Amino acid sequence: MSSSMSTSSRAAESRFSALSRPVRARWQRWLDRRIPPGREVVLDQRRIFIFPTLMGFGYLFTAFLLFIAGINYDNSLILNFSFFLGSLFVVAILQTFSNLSGLEITAGTTEPAFAGTEAKFNLHLGKSRRKDHCSILLEWHGFAAEPRNLIDAEKIPVQMLLPTRNRGVFHPERLKITSVYPLGLIRAWTWIALDMECLVYPKPVVCELPPQAQQGGKDGKAPVPEGNEDFDGLRAYQETDSLNTVDWKAYARSGDLYTKRFHGYQAESRWLQWDQVPAQYAELKLSQLCFLVLDMARGGTPFGLQLPGVKIEPGSGPEHQKRCLETLARF
Amino acid sequence: MSQPIIERLVKAVGAILLGKEPQIRLAIACLLAKGHLLLEDLPGMGKTTLSHALARVLGLSYQRIQFTSDLLPADIIGTSIFNPGSSHFEFRKGPVFAEVLLADEINRATPKTQGALLEAMEERQVTVEGHSYALPQPFFVIATQNPVTQMGTFPLPESQLDRFLMRISLGYPDPRIERELLKGSNPRDLLESVQAVLTKDELSTLQKKVDAIHVSDALLDYVQRILAYTRQSNQFVFGLSPRAGMALVKSARSFAMVQGRDHVIPEDVQAVLGPVAEHRLSGARDITGHEGERLVDHVIKHVDVIPRR
Amino acid sequence: MKAAHAKPERDLRRHGFPMPRTAFVLLLAINVLAVLPHTERVPTWMLLAFGCVLLWRIQVFRERWPFPSKWLRLVLVLGGFAGVIFYHGTVFGPDAGVGLLITAYLFKQLEMATRRDAFLVVILSYFVLATEFLFSRSLYTTIYVFLVLILITATQIALNQSEPRIAIARPLKVSLKLVLQSIPLMIVLFYLFPRIGPLWQLNLNTQQNRVGLSDRMSPGDIANLSRSGELAFRAEFQGAIPPHRERYWRATVFDRFDGRTWYAVDDSVLVPLDMQQLEYGVRRYQYRVYLEPTSQRWLMTLPAAQVSGIDAKSTDALSVLAQSTLEAAVSYDVTSFPDYRYQRAGLNRLDYSRYLQLPVGGNEQSRQYAREQFRRQGSDPARFIDSLLRWYHDEEFIYTLNPQRLGRNTIDEFLFQTRRGYCSHYAGAFVFLLRSVGIPARLVGGYLGGEGHPLGKYLLVHQYDAHAWAEVWLEGQGWVRFDPTGAVAPNRIEFGPLDSTTDDSFLRESPLSPERLRNLALLAQARLMVDYVDYLWFKNVASYDTEAQNRLFRDLLGQVTPQRIAALVGGLGAAIVLVLALSILLRHPPARKLDRADRLYLRFCLKLQQRGVARAAGEGPQDFAKRAANTLPAQAADIEAITALYLNLKYAPLQKVAHFKPQQSNTGDTLGRLEKELAQRVRAFKPS
Known part of the structure; x- marks a missing residue:
């Protein structure tokens, strides 16, 4: 499954990069003006785009053929049939639009990921008006969540898994929300920028624990004469x-x-230090430190982390681990 | 009406600690809500002065402990001493058995000692050798601490920080006030002249009144929106807990009373949100533990007081 | 929570798409319902094939059978096409076209694997359904078509919604809503969208066997027709409706007789009506005919007729011919002159020989009888005719729908042996006898009578009203109508075919025919009602054409210019779309209703914002009031009062709110009053 996803993601990216850079930048600027980013977005007419689908064009062509038939056979009821198809198309435009408008998308939490794995983005779809929303397709970076319905529920959670590549803070592109409901003739869509980001930890790379980190007394701590422990x-x-x-x-x-x-x-005893990991390159160093942090945390031993310019006092527990990993991610 | 008394309290403390009325009001609100107070700032900003002044105007007995790294738990809660005369162990109460305990530079003590104090704060009693000794009523801890980045400190663990209802920073005085300070005498000298403004009964009456301050549904909605925001937003590693929520409402009530109102308005919540929530929130970008303040501003800015739609 | 990762839709398309059950059931339903009205037009084997294909598709859906292979599908489709072409003998014309369409529709089922395939089936359903209008334009067909359209729309909805299983009622409900919403715009387009003429000429020759008059008449033909209760045409009169005995609706004239069968005058040899020879007379009838398709060119009229509203020509046989065969219903206006005289001056030689034509031999007994009788009457045509009619009346002739089969000399056998016959027997024999003695005569085919309708000034003429009568050319009088049937069964002329047969043969083969039911008063009422609605439908909708539209434009616009038409159509269309848009988009109330006080306060904030003092999202009312009062000192009092009211309403305890009006004990009322005060103050608030 993951392989098929990454290929389609690459396809999406290459499609996107096919646009020349200034065009893309202008497009982004225009989007930002028209649909400013936010944590809670309610879709309205300014944000929704609409265009017939391939099926919509097929349908219009059908209506056109029947119109010609109605004229040529001088048959007012066949003509009326084509008028009905036309009117239904107009209604479909409005209904498809209405199906998206009033939809409320709220950014939720994100769950950090290690580079190369999938980051979880939690969203909520909600109703701002008392009407149903059907078959809402969320698409992000070419990955779609299965279509969602908001029929009885006021609000539903949606979790999107997005593959990550690089360490750091992952700001996903705009989220594409699409629906062709009810008739599949019209596609209504929007790109919304959700004020969401996700931390991507370095990809852990196995390495030996540097010897310096292993020194120390009991549990790796150096005793100090006075104290009350x-x-x-x-x-x-x-x-x-x-x-x-x-x-x-x-x-x-x-x-x-x-x-x-x-x-x-003494509180500082077991240290994971920048200079002491074997790798040469910064990113690899971070990856190895990441592995060590996970390794130490699994063992339950308190440890500190020292990077150029950043120092985390020794500690233990999930919160400490999280803090260390975040530091590595943001370094 | 309780208002004149509170105003007198504020005035009395304000005479000692110049130009810090908002912080004084918050501190008083904290104590009237029966909460413990943590004063955090660099040395020399008037933390100790404020805590002394508060204890004195409240007319309560107080003890001060200077925390150091070799302070033992027994130094705070007391020890059982063998009396050779009676051949019995006698419990010698420690400084914690006071109505106001000033714990100076609490982060200089080792976690074990800190733990002993925090346990006493939570339980409002002390257990030594299987015997429980109730702490006096009222019982406040006013702790001061230096920012954790200072050397030789043991930062309070997050799980224990929320034993303090509020954390207040005093900050530098503004230049006009500072000039007064430079001209005048050391405020600490004035401490001796401070008289109790309250009797114990008046204090407990005031504390009871806090619970009578009205909190409307609209206000609770606002509080809940704030809580939900901290939980949903990515700005925070962890959102505010239900306990933090309760502390927020209680503090807002108390602060509303200090402001002379019988009901809470959103501004009260906003005023106490920083002191109540800062030390309980850690931000996603926050590695040093010191972006809480910025985060609270963020929350206030992003949660609308009036529900939209 | 379930991991929300689905394959992109691209993949779904490749791997097949899990057809929702509801959509599948609906697809089957529309398949059957779209083809159902065409059953009589397609060969029986196709219906069987249709059943098999549906069964196969159901088995595929149940995952019992696979889809047929590509080759098998190809063979099936080509075989189907070949079969249809063989059956109809042509690929042209609506029947063959519909056959081919249904074949395609049928076999598309067998490769309906993806959403796009399903959509194609939907599109084909539209076509199959629309072709039904080529054959019938009645109100009831239209209602049927719209009911199926609701199902088709529901199918599309079911295909596009994402839940795998839903109750069938849901897409139906949504579909009904969409269809109803489409109808107003459709009506406007129907009446106002400018009609243009046909882009190219189409040959609409159907091979279909229509019930109705044909261009040849053998003994017994009309009798068969009389068993059909189908509508032939309606005539809507302005002014008086002619009495029953004058309702001789003329279709065509039969001039050639081969001893057994009469043949209609070939359209190509008919010359236009000779106006010089036509005397109109005084009386006239004005009416409009709504004619069902006949596959003939004849336009039914009461002679002598002037027809307008359709491209037609009046012939010197006094029949009126349309430009082409009538494969669809038409309507036209007629003015008829019942007291006309034609060709009083004389017949030309050609006509003379045409209307005296007889086969060389045969029916000798009849010829013999005619010659004797003519001589006995002193060779006076009038007296001769009289004697013949009297003979019909006096002898034991029986007017019946069930004449015995006749052999070689049909006239002889009828006149002298069986003596049982229907109108065509009597009229045919009558013309034969006249021609035998050299009097020009012809057989006329058409309808006699028509049922008056209680609700409208129109006559319903059914196929069972079909009739044949004779016309004789008499010196100095021109063509004169004689109806020999009247001599046998006078009721036929005075009242219509019902009860006019002298036995009980009329419509005996259809026990449930309208004619039987006519005796039941209630049902008769209902039947007339149904017909009336259909008549109104046809008159106002189905026959609405370019000319009717021009009339409408004249009525609506006065002066008809393209600009005015564009303004009318555009304006009305835009108005309807606007109303539709508003009703669809603004119909839903907000999910969370804002408190009234909040609403008022926000309005107050908006007013301040317009003065440049905007409240930040996180700014509390009191803080904002302070800031606003600083910026707009002149309004400080108002700002503070409004803010205080708002804060009290939202945050103060009820008893304190009640203190505003101490005499009021009911806090609910007090809240209301405070709200009202807030509303007034906010309304009155005008920051400068």
């Missing part, structure tokens, strides 16, 4: 010690005052 032992009480640190249980047992000693851990 772990109990270290007892020593004789001194005048200046806080009463809170006196081991009162020992006192109760022995009558001697002892002070509990603790040590803490």
Whole structure:
């Protein structure tokens, strides 16, 4: 499935790039003026384009042939038949238009992806007017979601999976919304720019954990003498010690005052560092760091990430992992 | 009417901390909503002064703890000390057993110590060696912290940040006020002269009144639109939680009362949205944890006060 | 949530398209319904083939059978075409055309795999359906066609909606809506779209066997016709309707007799009516005839007729001929002069010989009888005719639809043996007898009578009114009509064929015919009603043509110029499209209704925006009021009052709202009053 999709995507792209660059730029500018980007778009007459489909032209030709037949056979009812087809065509234009107009598209969340995999874009289709919308086709970068109906529901979620290629922030092109409902004679469509973006993490590339990152004491942390994290032992009480640190249980047992000693851990110990990954090229470095971040996070060990100009303090948990991956994505 | 009292409170604190009336109002609103307050700013911006002044005008007993990296949990909540005379352990209450606890530079302590305080804040009681000791009523924590980018700090974990109802930054004073400061004496010296404005009963009456502040359906709609926006928008890693929503409404109520109104209007929500939501939101672009403010502006700008269509 | 990734439509087209069940059922239905009216025009084997193809297609849909292979399909289609051509003997003409169309339609089913194929079937359905109008233009055909059109439209809807299974009612409902919405524009186009003449001449010769008069008449032909209750034509009168005995609708004249069959005058030998020889007389009837297709050129008229409204020629046989055979219904205006006299001055030689023609031998007994009788009457034609009619009347002649079969000498056998016959027997024998003694005479074919309609001033003439009578040329009188049938069965002339036979043979073979049912009063009423509606339909719609349109334009526009026509058509069309657009696009109320206070407040904001103070989306009312009041100090009081009202309405507790009017305990009323006040203030608010 994915292979067929990528081919059609490439086809779509090459079709698009067939337009010369200035034409494309002007087209984009015109679109931006006419259909400004937003997070919530309600389709109205300014945004909807309309043109007959191939079938629509076939239908019109049929009406024309019947018109000629009606004239030549001097048959007013055949003539009327062709007038009916014409009128139905006009109604189809209005109905197809009406089927799209009032549709409300709301940008939802996106789910980040690793480069080369599919990013999930969540959208909502809703009604701004009390009418149904049928067979709405969403198309993005040449990929279509299956047609949607908004008949009883007020709002339905739509998830679009878009393949990603490069690391970074993925701003998809304009979303194309099409419908030929009810008669398939007219295509009504629009391109809307949704204020949506999706993070694309680097593609993880397997590599060895650099040796420097493995040094350290317990769990890779270097102990520091003073602190309150772990109990270290007892020593004789001194005048200046806080009463809170006196081991009162020992006192109760022995009558001697002892002070509990603790040590803490230095927070920076296990670091994934830019310079320490084997690859030469920046992108590959990022990919390897990405792999390492995932690897470390899977192991549950706290780690920090250091890139030129960016430093993330060590930590663990999904949130920390996410933060690291985002940093790699945006670097 | 409660209004004169509140105005007196604002005035009394304002006399100490010049030119910061909006922040003072927010801080008072936070305390009247029975919330803990986190003051965040660089050293020397008047955080401590504000917290002291607040404690004093509220007429409450207060304790101050300077957090350091070697501060132990026991230093806050207290310890059981063996009394050789009675051969019994006696609980020696720590500074947390105060009506107002000033936790200075809370992010200098280790997470373990911070955790002890935050637990006490949440439960409003302290458990030592299997015994529970209730904290006094009222009980406020006013914590101050330096921005986390400062060296030698342990940033509060996000899960614990939302124990604080509001996070307020004071910011630099404007030049006119700063000149006054430069001319005059150290505001800290004035602290001694501050008198309690409230009795304890008056305080609890005021706190009860917060719940009577009217919140209309239209306002709840607005709040829900804000919550939905933070959840739907890509600007945020995580949207606001239901707890954050409740904190927002409660703060808005309290702030409306501080503003002398018996009902909440959208401006109240907007005023408290920053202090309430900033430290609970992290933005998608936010790596350092410090774009919350910009994000809140974004939310206010994008969520229409009046529902369209 | 289900992963929403579908293959692009391009792929669907290649891999076949999962035909929605509803669409498939509808496609089958329109197949059957579009072909149904054509059943009598196509060979029986095609109907069988049609059934087989549908069965095959159903099996394909159920995934039991595969589609037939490409070669098999090719063979089937070519075989079908060949069969149709063989059956009709030609590829030209509507019958063969419709046959070929239906063949194509039929076999298209067997390759209906994609959405585009299904669409082609829909298009072909349109054609098959439209061709039905070549054969019938009645209201009921039109209603049928429109019902099928609703189904076709529903099929298209079912094809284009995306759910795999839907109730059939849904596309039908939408389709009905679309069709109804199309009708107003269609009506305007129908009446006002400028009609142009045929672009090229078409030969519309159908080989179809129409019920009606033919150009030859054997004994018993008209009797067969009399068993048909089909409508022949309608005549709508202005002024008086002629009495029954004057309703001799003339179609054609039969001049040649071969001993068994009479042949109509060849159209090509007929010369135009000789106006010099025609005396009109005083009385006249004016009427319009709506003639059903006959496949003949004859226009039914009451002689002597002046026809207008159609390209026709009056012949010296007093019949009127259209330019070409009538394959479709036509209508024309006629003025008739019942008291005419023609060719009183004399016949030319050619006519003389034509109307005295007899076969060389045969029917000797009749010739013998005529000669004797003529001599007995002193060779006076008038007395001779009289004696013949008396003979018919006095002898045991029986007027019946079921005459016995006649052998070689038909006249002899009829006159002297069987003596049972219908109008053509009596009239034919009468003309034969006259010609035998040298009196010019001819057989006239047409209709006698017509049923008056209670609702309109028109007559319905059915096929069973078909009649044959005689015309005799008498010295000094010209052509005189004699109806020998009247001598046998006078009722036929006075009242019509019903009960006029002297046995009970009339329409005996169709027990459910309208004639039987005519006895049931209620049904008779209903039948007349149905016919009346169809008559109105034909008069106002089906026969609407270029000339009728010109009349309409004259009535509507006064002076007819292309500009005026364009303005009328364009204006009316645009108006209808506009109304349609508004009703389709603006009919739906917003899904979320805005609170009245919000609406008013937004209007207030709009007014301020027009003064350059625009509220930002996230700006609260109070903040905005402050800013606006700063910008427009003159309006500060208004701005604050409106904002306060709005804030109170939306955000303040009810009891506080109630404080605005303390005497009012009902908060609902108070809210209403506040809203009203807000409305007034917003309306009155005019920022400068």
